[in-house]
Amino acid sequence: GSAVRLLRGPVRRLGRTGLALGTAGGGLGLYLSGSTDEYRSISEAQLPLTYDPAAIADVWREHPRCVLARLVEVGRVAIPFVSRVCAMEVAARLQRPSSERLNGSELEETRAMSPSASHARLAAELRELFTQLGPTFIKFGQMLSIRPDLLPPAAVYELQKLCDAVPSYPTREALALISAEIGAPATEMFDELDESSLPIAAASLGQVYKCRARATGEVVALKVQRPDMIRAVSLDLYLLRKYMQGVEWFKEQVR
Numbered sequence: 001g002s003a004v005r006l007l008r009g010p011v012r013r014l015g016r017t018g019l020a021l022g023t024a025g026g027g028l029g030l031y032l033s034g035s036t037d038e039y040r041s042i043s044e045a046q047l048p049l050t051y052d053p054a055a056i057a058d059v060w061r062e063h064p065r066c067v068l069a070r071l072v073e074v075g076r077v078a079i080p081f082v083s084r085v086c087a088m089e090v091a092a093r094l095q096r097p098s099s100e101r102l103n104g105s106e107l108e109e110t111r112a113m114s115p116s117a118s119h120a121r122l123a124a125e126l127r128e129l130f131t132q133l134g135p136t137f138i139k140f141g142q143m144l145s146i147r148p149d150l151l152p153p154a155a156v157y158e159l160q161k162l163c164d165a166v167p168s169y170p171t172r173e174a175l176a177l178i179s180a181e182i183g184a185p186a187t188e189m190f191d192e193l194d195e196s197s198l199p200i201a202a203a204s205l206g207q208v209y210k211c212r213a214r215a216t217g218e219v220v221a222l223k224v225q226r227p228d229m230i231r232a233v234s235l236d237l238y239l240l241r242k243y244m245q246g247v248e249w250f251k252e253q254v255r
Contacts (some may be wrong), residue, residue: 013056035069044230053241059096060238068233074133081129086124123158130159131166135229138162138204138237168202171195172210175226189214190222205229 042063048055059065130141144151145159172195174238178186187194191212199207206225 032065032072034071035065038063039066039069039231042231044228046232047230049230051237053237056234056238057241060235066235067239070239074239077129077132081125088118088122119152119154120158123152126155127161128161129156134232134236135204135226136233136240138166142204162204164201165205166197166202166204168207169226171197171199171209173227174199174207177224177227178222188222193222214250 002250007092042059046059119227127141130137141162145156145162148156151159175186175193175195178189191214193209193211197209197211200210200221201208206223206229209222211220211222212218
């Protein structure tokens, strides 16, 4: 009986905490409902084609629900992966005797000399994560793919696939973009290009088709940007700028 009475307080507090979290989660879900439609309603004509932080901020400040929805999406994808990597690193350090622990440079050198299966698996997951999060993160992965001083060889090798082996989007959508850009059906301007055509390469911002210009008969490489690229990249750049402003603010506070 006394044990039950002692447990009643913590159980009630846990119950209230769970109820509060559930209510907050439900409220967030209700607030974000419709954010996808709102995002798609934003005309890309409103957004600059060159990097203009002020103009980009002017647009996205008017759509805080879209900004929060993107933050939730990034967190949902990235946080589990980052948590798992941190847990693996802590476990590895705890399992290694203190006399055998290496400093940072020695640890990186050891990793480079003996890449493990776990590194290869995590590298593949990281590539998939960047691909899932879209053009900005794919471009970040491409940047990391030329930094063997920061990443083990397995990760560098895996991320290099983001340079020309990103999953493509449907050719039907690519033809619509081409037609809208040139003001005429793409199949009237190019031979050997139709809905059955497959791109010869796909990367962060677009994909490439091999076809023939009907006017000249010349074989050309036709590069088409990804749908929704301007909206997606501008939103991520807005969030990255906000993040860096937060970092700078924190640095000022801890001086």
